[in-house]
Amino acid sequence: MKIYRMFKDYLIEKRLWEVFIYLFFGGLATVVNIVSFTLSYQVFDLNWPISNTISWILSVLFAFVTNKVWVFQSKTESFKELIWEFSKFIFARVVSFGMDMATMYLLIDLLHTGNLIAKLITQIIVVVANYVFSKVFIFKKVEIIKDEKADSSPR
Structure with a gap:
C-alpha cells in the first residue's frame, strides 16, 4: 500500500x-x-x-x-443532472465511434495502411478524443470550499 x-x-x-x-x-x-x-x-x-x-x-x-x-469524480445533484451527463457521454462516444470508423476507412481503404497499424492509430485518436470530451464537456468536478470560520479556533 x-x-x-x-x-x-x-x-x-x-x-x-x-x-x-x-x-x-x-x-x-x-x-x-x-x-x-x-x-x-x-x-x-x-x-x-x-x-x-x-x-x-x-x-x-x-x-x-x-x-x-x-x-473525474463527478458529482450530480439530481437524477436529471445524471441523465444529462450520461446523454453527453453517449453522444461523445458515438462521435468518437464515427471518428474511429472514418479514420479506419481513410487509412485502410484510401491509404492502404495495414489493418493493425490503422487500428492502433485510430485507438490513439479515440482515446485522446474521449478524454478531452469527458474532461471538458461531460464530467464536472464539484469544488469544496472550506469555511475558514469553521476551521479557525478561538483565541
Missing part, C-alpha cells in the same frame, strides 16, 4: 494521476469490450455486428461509471 501511495502522490505532483487512472480504466473497458464480444460471438453464436454492438454498449456503460466515479 505504501508503494501505491508513493506512486499516486508522485503522479499527482506531476499532474498525471487523472491521465493515468483514465488510461487504467480505459484498459479495463477494452477488456470488457473484447471479452463481451468474444462471448457474444463465439459462445452465444451471434453475428459479429450484433456482438460488436453488445460489446460497445457494455464497454461504454463500464466506462461511464468508472469515469464518473474514479477518474
Whole structure:
C-alpha cells in the first residue's frame, strides 16, 4: 500500500494521476469490450455486428461509471443532472465511434495502411478524443470550499 501511495502522490505532483487512472480504466473497458464480444460471438453464436454492438454498449456503460466515479469524480445533484451527463457521454462516444470508423476507412481503404497499424492509430485518436470530451464537456468536478470560520479556533 505504501508503494501505491508513493506512486499516486508522485503522479499527482506531476499532474498525471487523472491521465493515468483514465488510461487504467480505459484498459479495463477494452477488456470488457473484447471479452463481451468474444462471448457474444463465439459462445452465444451471434453475428459479429450484433456482438460488436453488445460489446460497445457494455464497454461504454463500464466506462461511464468508472469515469464518473474514479477518474473525474463527478458529482450530480439530481437524477436529471445524471441523465444529462450520461446523454453527453453517449453522444461523445458515438462521435468518437464515427471518428474511429472514418479514420479506419481513410487509412485502410484510401491509404492502404495495414489493418493493425490503422487500428492502433485510430485507438490513439479515440482515446485522446474521449478524454478531452469527458474532461471538458461531460464530467464536472464539484469544488469544496472550506469555511475558514469553521476551521479557525478561538483565541
